[in-house]
Amino acid sequence: AQKVTQAQTEISVVEKEDVTLDCVYETRDTTYYLFWYKQPPSGELVFLIRRNSFDEQNEISGRYSWNFQKSTSSFNFTITASQVVDSAVYFCALSDPYGGATNKLIFGTGTLLAVQP
Amino acid sequence: EPEVTQTPSHQVTQMGQEVILRCVPISNHLYFYWYRQILGQKVEFLVSFYNNEISEKSEIFDDQFSVERPDGSNFTLKIRSTKLEDSAMYFCASSETPPGREGGYTFGSGTRLTVV
Numbered sequence: 001a002q003k004v005t006q007a008q009t010e011i012s013v014v015e016k017e018d019v020t021l022d023c024v025y026e027t028r029d030t031t032y033y034l035f036w037y038k039q040p041p042s043g044e045l046v047f048l049i050r051r052n053s054f055d056e057q058n059e060i061s062g063r064y065s066w067n068f069q070k071s072t073s074s075f076n077f078t079i080t081a082s083q084v085v086d087s088a089v090y091f092c093a094l095s096d097p098y099g100g101a102t103n104k105l106i107f108g109t110g111t112l113l114a115v116q117p
Numbered sequence: 118e119p120e121v122t123q124t125p126s127h128q129v130t131q132m133g134q135e136v137i138l139r140c141v142p143i144s145n146h147l148y149f150y151w152y153r154q155i156l157g158q159k160v161e162f163l164v165s166f167y168n169n170e171i172s173e174k175s176e177i178f179d180d181q182f183s184v185e186r187p188d189g190s191n192f193t194l195k196i197r198s199t200k201l202e203d204s205a206m207y208f209c210a211s212s213e214t215p216p217g218r219e220g221g222y223t224f225g226s227g228t229r230l231t232v233v
Binding site: 035037043044045047050073091093095104105106107108109110 | 152162
C-alpha cells in the first residue's frame with residue numbers, strides 16, 4: 001500500500017532560520033511522483049514541486065530546496081532564511097500514475113510551519 | 118496559466134439538504150478528481166473520473182455522493198443528504214495523463230462546505 005508520513009506535526013522557527021520538513025513515503029512501485037504543496041491560511045493548495053522517481057537530483061528554487069533520497073524513501077524540503085510569509089501547512093504527496101488507472105494523490109498529514117518575526 | 122475554477126467558494130447548508138459543488142477543470146485535461154479536507158486534517162481522495170465514468174473511488178465516497186460531467190466543461194460533486202460530518206473543504210483537481218509540466222495536476226481553490 002502507498003503511504004506518506006510527515007512526522008513533524010508543527011515546527012516553529014524564528015525568521016531567517018533554516019528549516020527542513022521531512023517526508024517519508026512507501027510504495028511498491030518503481031515509477032511514481034512526489035509532490036510538495038503549500039496551504040496558506042486562506043486554504044488553497046499551492047503547488048511547489050513535482051519529482052519523478054527516476055530523477056534523484058536535488059533541486060533548488062530560490063530559498064527552497066528539495067532532497068530526494070530513494071535509498072531512504074525520503075523527499076525532504078528545506079526553506080533557507082525563512083520568512084513570516086512561509087508560515088503555512090506543507091503537504092507532501094505521492095502519486096502512482098502507471099500502477100493504477102487514476103493518478104490520484106496520497107497526502108501526508110502535513111506539517112504546520114510557524115515563522116515568528 | 119490555466120486554472121481549475123471552483124464555485125462557490127463557501128457554502129452553508131442545513132443538515133439533510135442536497136448540495137452541488139461545481140468545478141471547471143482545465144480544458145485539455147482528461148482526469149478529474151474530488152478531494153476532501155476536514156478542518157485541520159489531511160487532504161483525502163474521494164473519487165476520480167475519466168472518460169465519463171468513475172475510475173476509482175475511496176471508501177469515503179458512499180451512496181450519498183455522486184459526480185457528473187453534465188456538459189463537457191463542468192464537473193460536479195453532489196451530496197444528496199448532507200450530514201454534519203460532511204463539513205470540510207472540497208478540492209477539485211484535474212490532470213493530464215501522463216502528468217504534464219506542472220506536475221500534470223492542478224487543484225482548484227476549494228469550496229468550504231459548512232453543514233449546520
